[in-house]
Amino acid sequence: MLYYFNQTQALGFTTTLKAFLYGLRLDAAFAGYLAVIPFLLIIFSTFVRNTIIAAIIKWYSIGVIIFITLLLLIDAGLYQAWGVRLDTSLLPYLNTPELMIASASTFQLISGLVGWLVISLIFIRIFNKFFLKNLKKIKSSSWLEVPFFLLLTAALIIPIRGGFQTIPVNQSNVYFSNKMFANHAAINFVWNFFNTLTHKTDGKNPYVYFDDKTASDIINKTRNKLLTPDIDSVLTVKKPNILLILWESLPAKIVGSLGGEPDVTPNLNRLSKEGILFTNFYANGDRTDKGIPAILSGYYPQPIKRIMRMPNKTRSLPMLPKKMEDLGYETWFYYGGDLNFGNMNTYLRNAGIKNFVDGSNFDKKDWNSKWGAYDDVFMKRLSKDLNANKKEPFFKIALTLTSHEPYEIKGEYVFGDDTHDNMFRSAHHYTDDVIGNFIENAKKQEWYKNTLIVIMADHGHSSPKHEGPYFSPKKFQIPMLWLGGAVNTTIKEIATFSSQVDFSYTLLDLLSGDNSDFVFGKNIFNDNKKQYAHYIFNKGYGTLSENGFYVYDYTSKKPIINTGITNDLDSLGKAITQESYEDFLNRK
Helix, strand or coil: CCCCHHHHHHHCHHHHHHHHHHHHHHHHHHHHHHHHHHHHHHHHCCCCCHHHHHHHHHHHHHHHHHHHHHHHHHHHHHHHHHCCCCCHHHHHHHHCHHHHHHCCCHHHHHHHHHHHHHHHHHHHHHHHHHCHHHHCCCCCCCHHHHHHHHHHHHCCHHHHHCCCCCCCCCHHHHCCCCCHHHHHHHCCHHHHHHHHHHCCCCCCCCCCCCCHHHHHHHHHHHHCCCCCCCCCCCECCCCCEEEEEEECCCCHHHCHHHCCCCCCCHHHHHHCCCCEEECCEECCCCCHHHHHHHHHHCCCCCCCCCHHHCHHHHCCCCCHHHHHHHCCCEEEEEECCCCCHHHHHHHHHHCCCCEEECHHHCCHHHECCCCCECHHHHHHHHHHHHHHCCCCCEEEEEECCCCCCCCCCCCCCCCCCCCHHHHHHHHHHHHHHHHHHHHHHHCCCHHHHHEEEEEEECCCCCCCCCCCCCCCHHHHECCEEEECCCECCCCCEECCCEECHHHHHHHHHHCCCCCCCCCCCCCCCCCCCCCCEEEEECCEEEEEECCEEEEEECCCCEEEEEEECCHHHHHHHHHHHHHHHHHHHHCC
């Protein structure tokens, strides 16, 4: 609450106080867990010298202080980007620590290490001053005292369980406010981390709300009306080249042509008038490793798990690149960084992509200090390869990276670098300039007239800060723009509600390909009023249509947003979350 003091101030005194009061149950539960070892050690003082027992408790306590302080800083740092308290979402990133560290600036790393040292030393000093003198009072005692201390240790089950109620204490017990920041502040972050660590999926679906048939019927009742297009002649070429540019972390709220801030992406705003702009398009998740399977496999993310990191499951997914190869396309993937991040390399090879350009193809002098090649260098390489390409049709995917944290760019920070949000804006302004130059060069090339260029964000972002709940649709709305000589320019805007999982289904339909395996997708060019978008976040989902927004949190078991006519959206959202997670569990 100190680290995010502006959000704490917005809560007011009463709500802030309640966060501490409601949070006491989880604090007591975690304190109970911590106390088990010292309590047991006191029992052993009957048989072991008290100096040994005191030394063990001392070093146990110091170790706990150092470890909790580390988790404290990680939790505070990640909350801005993830919007949830520390949980097992962190663990997959430990496989590639160098790339995890790349998300932080050098200043953040140094200040974090200094903070870890200083805070640890302060609390070790407090421990030594107030508790160490009490440890010296431990004396060898009679074995007759052992049963009493065993009973006392066993009594720790009361705070650990949160009381005498039937169901042990959990996150729902500390949720008390309609302001999610207050609820999150009430959670004991260390308890939360170990709770999620010890409650891994047991093969059961925790999101079951209906029986299987009812869930399928709810989805199909709506989806079956949305599978065929109502717009003819979207493309002017029967089998065009496809260039998919995935723009790292670009939310609609900084894209002027979508009603966002007017000056951050001037080139994208201008290009939006030259192609087909999709004005109600949404990301299905909030990370790259959720966005890519949504785009290329038409597959919803899971609330906690990431299927892209599970090769045993991804190999059975429908894959757009394989379908494109069946249609005679040559497949390529371009990325200026390390393809091993998030197990992306394995997923893309399972997807059937044959040709790759990654960070190893760029000189280290052209890298920023963290992620990989600067976007201008990366896009120039893509442009060079396209201009030299002789084989058509091609399907090329390019994922940018410079607009990823820590936002290290070339040249001027147009919006300044004084705040996180301004660095975010400046990084996207830089990438916008790069993509604008790329498109202008492409228009002069022979391949352009036979090409569909799709510009799409891989996911939205919490920056810049928006009004309303953290997981509101504002975080997930993203741009998608279709350009190129193969696009029918008489179509200017598509306002139907759609999302990334619809992309593969729609594209294959336009190319007369087989899209039957993409069972969660629908046709973006169907203008039925039942069109919807559905996104997933940690322990919740959002479902929206032109009739309203419904955002639901599984922890509090309450809607975060319920705006407009949402009866159908409520049941549809629960059914999609249930069925998509069941599909995830069943994949081997």
